[in-house]
Amino acid sequence: MSDIVILGNERFALELASYLRDIEPGTCVRHLVIPPAGEPSLNLDARHRYVLGTSDIAQRQQLIDVYFSDGRLSAPNFIHPSVRHHLNLEGSRGNVIAADAYLGVNVRLGSWNMINYHCCVGHHTTLGDNNFLSPMFNGGNSVTLGSRIFFGLSVVVSPLSVVADDVTVQAGVTLSESIPEGAHCTSSARQKIIQLV
16 A cells, blocks of 8 residues: 655644544554745655645645646545544545544535534534634534534534634634634634733
């Protein structure tokens, strides 16, 4: 089987490598440093399989646009064996679903999503592309998530909520209403702490 190459070498990439070794024991997992914006692009070998190894949504999108938009490089879906799901991933690519996650019936998943360990995605939920769900994400049923959304630790999204594209949700937030495009969501408790400092 071909090598797995993680694009990135920071802390999240190291965690990601541990998931990939669980999914495919014995496969060579390597890291590539992502060049800074404006630097020459990497010369990626089409014989390998690739995974996005960064949690930064903008950087993930840049990697997708630069290296994967032409379909030449392989970016399969990687699902940890402990995940409970009923997914049909035909037509999607680049998703990683980590240990002990649960995805309910009729969840529709786009491409390039990172679903961390101990995440729960309720039934009849739709996820767009290039979303990052930090550990302990808990989404109710029939939630609609757009694209390029970052969810911090332990975020809760109530059933039937809609989160538009390009949203950032800080750790510990509970979303119980629709969130417009480009919003930045923080908890009221965090706002009070910031105001006191």
